[in-house]
Amino acid sequence: MSQSIHKDIKNGVATLTLNRPEVFNSFNREMALSLQSELDACATDASVRAIVITGSGKAFCAGQDLKEVTDPALNPGFKKILEEHYNPIISKIRAIEKPIIAAVNGVAAGAGANIAIACDIVIAHEKVSFIQAFSKIGLVPDSAGTFFLPRLIGFGKASALMMLGDKVSATDAEKMGMIYKVTTLDDFQTEIETTTMTLAQMPTKALGMTKRLLNESMNNTLAQQLALESMLQIEAAQSEDYAEGVAAFVEKRKPNFKGN
Template sequence: METVLVDRRAGWMVLTLNRPARLNAFNEEMHLALRRALEEAAGDAACRAVLLTGAGRAFCAGQDLAERVQTGGAPDLGASLDRLYNPLVRQLRALDKPVVCAVNGVAAGAGANIALACDIVLAARSATFIQAFSNIGLIPDSGGTFFLPRLIGDARARALALLGLPLDAATAAQWGLIWAVAEDEALAGEAEAITARLAARATHALGLVKQALNASPGNTLDQQLDLERDLQRLAGYAPDYAEGVRAFTQKRPPVFSGQPGRVPEA
């Protein structure tokens, strides 16, 4: 059985974690399959947005601990993060097109933080987010200690990380951890509509938006203003800017190509 299902749509792609019997917990095979699928999406000009979700009743239960037991002895978890989880998080953040995550059930441990690494997170009302690491004597990884305090503040981040308690989807949305909640039966349709909408927008500009937001936490205001200047220059030379202005003046919807433009040599 394929551990990641790839469904190509008109202008976008659905990636489904597909180990439902294990609540889509990560093993090495699923890691590598997801990274290959993301590489394919990155290199496909026809793919202008990605939707990530899970098969069955969970989004992702984190690391498959059965795999850890089978290895015997004390594993080097730092090496595992370096080889598997950290490259995946970086790949999601660096992808120059938007990634929507539809959390269809529990998102626990690394599964929760992989979801938070996506650009727009929509969760089913029955979904829960659990920083389960402290329950087995670990710390949040896969970007958890980076994303949590920035999204919901230090006090809530510390409580979630230290207590390892589940957070329901409605509270996650209220706190700003995720974008929105959908009724369970409507989740897939709403997530697909968001992804299709993103796929029709100015893809090159959306990639530049991601660059700016990714750099923001480590920049001073002056550095961020300079970065905005540089990225806006690139956006302004892209054909989608000219099309957006034409469409606005002609009072019609824009038809974006998603392509970068030619920047004049200095």
């Protein structure tokens, strides 16, 4: 069992905690492959209806462990790091048709920041900062940062943050649309639990299809997106959760969604 990823499943919510606090949860090969494995397990586990990615200790994730890439005995090379570590993580986060929440508990830098913003919902507390740290060491942004950040905050703002490597507070990140919500430090854990429990009790199948629609909207024409919306709406209308949702509305009661 991996020591670098801690998994806890409770009430339909799987919490995946990056667990290398001594290096601010920076990624080495073992942690990257373990996170992929745990994401795959969550994708196929019917009892998991929402996923949280967070960090242990003071950081969410400081990106790549530079000790790994500067040690000749350990360095897997950037081609392997990107093609076998980060790219698959981002692809899995977007492909899993369940809501994935980034609970950003501390600094999110480099690949750590971009993994966070690839999630469906990002919640951070007021002491958190986000940093596109790549330019500080002569690298370019990876982990789909150049794909998601311009779409979240606009081309010009993303360009400046990536080139200058500015530190962005969680409060400013929320204002510019980079993240969904910032909380006080005291309210952070309660907000995460409330949000994830809400998602875990919602119609999982419909949420998954919504995620698919959002993914496809990145490249579709209007006509293609309308056609996909129609196809998936027809499929959603045949689900047990839709029948339950309508029945609950008519009967003026809280729906009991099963995720089917």
